Amino acid sequence: MSHYDKLMAHYQSIHHFNHAQAMLGWDAAANMPVGGNDARSNAMAELSVHVHRLSTQPQLADWFESAQQETLTDAQSASLREMKRQWQDATLLPEDLVQAQSKAGSKCEHAWRTQRQENDWQGFAKNWQEVVALSKEEASIRASALGTTPYDAMLDKFEPGTSSAQLDGLFDEVKTWLPELIEKALAKQASEPILLPQGSYPADTQKALGLEVMKLLQFDFDHGRLDQSVHPFCGGVPSDVRITTRYDEQDFVQALMGIVHETGHARYEQGLPKAFAGLPVGEARSMGIHESQSLFFEMQVGRSQAFIEHLSRLSQQAFQAQQDPVFAEDNLYKLYTRVQKGFIRVDADELTYPAHVILRYEIERDLINGVIHYQDVPELWDAKMQASLGLTTKDNFKDGCMQDIHWTDGAFGYFPSYTLGAMYAAQYKTKMTQTVDIDAAIRSGDLSPIFQWLSDHIWSQASLYSTDELVTRATGEVLNAAHFRKHLEGRYL
Amino acid sequence: MSHYDKLMAHYQSIHHFNHAQAMLGWDAAANMPVGGNDARSNAMAELSVHVHRLSTQPQLADWFESAQQETLTDAQSASLREMKRQWQDATLLPEDLVQAQSKAGSKCEHAWRTQRQENDWQGFAKNWQEVVALSKEEASIRASALGTTPYDAMLDKFEPGTSSAQLDGLFDEVKTWLPELIEKALAKQASEPILLPQGSYPADTQKALGLEVMKLLQFDFDHGRLDQSVHPFCGGVPSDVRITTRYDEQDFVQALMGIVHETGHARYEQGLPKAFAGLPVGEARSMGIHESQSLFFEMQVGRSQAFIEHLSRLSQQAFQAQQDPVFAEDNLYKLYTRVQKGFIRVDADELTYPAHVILRYEIERDLINGVIHYQDVPELWDAKMQASLGLTTKDNFKDGCMQDIHWTDGAFGYFPSYTLGAMYAAQYKTKMTQTVDIDAAIRSGDLSPIFQWLSDHIWSQASLYSTDELVTRATGEVLNAAHFRKHLEGRYL
């Protein structure tokens, strides 16, 4: 058996435990009664320790060394590279740092759940100080290994190969046109009448409607399910993808588009190549690329006029409300493209969302690089919020820097993925238009040509290439914010 | 750290992987889409190999030896005994036998699914021959270790400490009075009019009704759920018990009582002592004792006149059918105590069920002990079926010896548990009557005194005692078929 084959068997074995972990996590969110939590946490912690042990076994160093001398196909080389990347990631940090982070992160996140409601920045800062310090320690170790700045080393966990130099370029450009575009969109929409959903939209009916929409989006129900959880997500494994949503019986708008979004994540997972199942190279490329699929589904397909026609027809049928003007195409389109300046990222619309992300990026970059101090964050947040959306968060921590869960347990480097995803999606759209009549495909109800393009260029490519290569092979260029601008101007001007 | 403590930590760690395994198994039955099967099977096989590896680690032999020298409380001694029992069981059989059994069992079971429908005994026998041979090999290894007959060694897997000498005594006695009792019950019921369910009973309504009945039976919904699967079962872990049922929209009778039955299994699991959570001594005592709980719920509580009053009221409410005579107390009671001779064990009523079990017991005992040959089974089945229920299964293999899944993958020794459970349940009832007004408790709708007795005497005792000790402590005597006879005569004469 070659060392490459040994490594392959080893990583497939790890994958089986990750399969268990993924399903236990999904179950905990979608099914588990409250009293099951302690035993579940213990079981998942044990699996996690076991996976870490498998991922750091001493013989792996030799196997990687030997495998690199073997004659490998291009795909095998890529596979080896991705196994090695996961191995390096698993072995990089000292055990005691990982444990200290896990402990400090849990403590901070747990307390945050009440501190946020109480707007208690001082209380939060006490715990968070430790989380930030440990993340900086992690970043410094990673930076030494990768030869990058500390923040770039954290970014690498979620967006391998992406640098803050690249992000600075992209985001600075967005900042030159976004504020004005938001103002223009608001001015345009100010005079347009809109009907808000009012009434009762039973969860069962919303689910039935969601399933219809998933069929239209060719979700493979032989390899996945739709369920409910407090925080919607896409989980499970590629052969059995579990997406969730949450229904508000007063309003169907968010859950319905949430299902479109998660279906995008799901189809990426379902479309990953079977030949590399269970191997690192067979996994999704990055968080940003994952989000590029969900946001292609949500923003490029879901909020298009053509798709809204389907949503209008299907929701009228589901709620048996053919005459209800809320469900009229025109009104639904307005509901799904309404621009509003607000404090909260997760409630933000497509147009203001990048402002929320860029603000967070700039703060976390400077924080991890030691340019600013954790105590500076509220003031910086307020200043940047005023500059980008004209809103002040002075003394309003709960709607400011305390609103997101990400930083509470040290997930620095994650936020950029959201806007990278939106930008990638816009760029695919530009390229896809050259060979696919997207609008006609959506209108016909058979969206196959769109999905075929995504499958050929993204899903089937998994982690065979670096992000830049993947995107260049798909669109002919690396990420370029111009496509995003064109898309937004087309929709909102 | 004492060796007892080391062992305890080790078995708790094994339990975490078993937790994962239990939940993956439940999910596969209750949720998993068809395309998820291959990856799931691989993940579960990997977990299973890992648990086997942990259960047979070489240092355990030393640890057990050393722990036996340590000063232990009675409970710790019992705990050590049960860990050792699981360890001996795990280390007893050679790897290659276990693998050969797994392979032959899967093959035989898989082919059986179509062979049964086609009444193809010859085809089945070809695969089954191997399963029987391997089970006999297993039995012979176990028998040498335990110093018992081969069949008793197989029985020990499901009913530790129970022997076929004991079963012969019990079952032979049952055979002296059961046939006549069946005839008398049939004669009595022949003249009684009965209304069969007809119409449509939506699955959603049946589920809502099932949940009401589970509340009455004090199922702890903070530590468990009700779901659907093709074959109803009780799975999960004690802190999160997952029961399932299957709804026939033409008939509510079976699903409803199935929920009562599984709730009995569930409350045993939910009632196991927290102090021994994750340890072998904290697990259910045996299959027969588990069945004694489900059958206490089903036969002693569920089919009592007093409980049928609740079922009548609750089902009238659920189906909004206050006037429907099918749901009348008297008719429901008849539906739930109807006696019918039939070929199929799983469709059998309370009274004829033991005949099905005793027949299987006698055949598998003689088969594993080498008294008969696998080819003799159809003829023996026919002869015993004629003797006990007056039905012939000549050339009708599919409704004869090919009807059950158990033997297809070598689960010899399991069948007696069903009737042992029914007998234990009747014996508890006799004893419980001395201190609890069972009928009044059921009628009042607060069944707590009944559950308190079961909790005190069975649930909280887990595997602290041998089965005989457990039952003697609970009822003052070892298993005695007289209580079962008295119960059946009381209900059916």
Ligand SMILES: [Zn+2]
């Ligand atoms: Zn997403």
Ligand SMILES: [Zn+2]
């Ligand atoms: Zn049962």
